[in-house]
Amino acid sequence: MEIQRHGIILNVEYFDECVAFYRDLFGLPILFSKTEGDFKLTCLEYGETYLMIETEGVANTSGKSIAENATKLRFNVADIESALRSVCDYGIDAHIESNPWGAVINIVDPDGNRVGIRD
Incomplete structure (x- = not known):
């Protein structure tokens, strides 16, 4: 198997806010964005890899425990x-x-x- 690029997918509830957070605070450039109906994704450059932010997640704005999100x-x-x-x-x-x-x-x-x- 030849791997071309590694990545992380992060499913979120507050999509626009999370994209802005990683883009603006950490300066991660946007590689591309897609929308299909209610589903959205934005792919950001994350060093040698990528961070893909997608909808369909569940938020806990007070902070997720390790049990809720081990990553x-x-x-x-x-x-x-x-x-x-x-x-x-x-x-x-x-x-x-x-x-x-x-x-x-x-x-x-x-x-x-x-x-x-x-x-």
């Missing part, structure tokens, strides 16, 4: 302090957590999916 998206950054400023400027109340393995900012997207930003 956590990770963004590695060169400057965690600058990343925190960007997150706060976007309107998200966040802070840096220090761990033996590094520093991380834990937030959720508009659907409540877990997102980590790591130094």
Whole structure:
């Protein structure tokens, strides 16, 4: 099997808000979008892979538990302090957590999916 490109599909309830979140906060370029009736998808470039956001998900805006969504998206950054400023400027109340393995900012997207930003 020859794999051409890897990807992640994230089904969401708040589609437009989630697309804006990943596009605007993280600067992920849109590769393409499609709509078929009530179904929508937008594919964003996510490093060497892609993040496809699709409708048909269920939100928990207070944040999904690991049982509700075992996946956590990770963004590695060169400057965690600058990343925190960007997150706060976007309107998200966040802070840096220090761990033996590094520093991380834990937030959720508009659907409540877990997102980590790591130094």
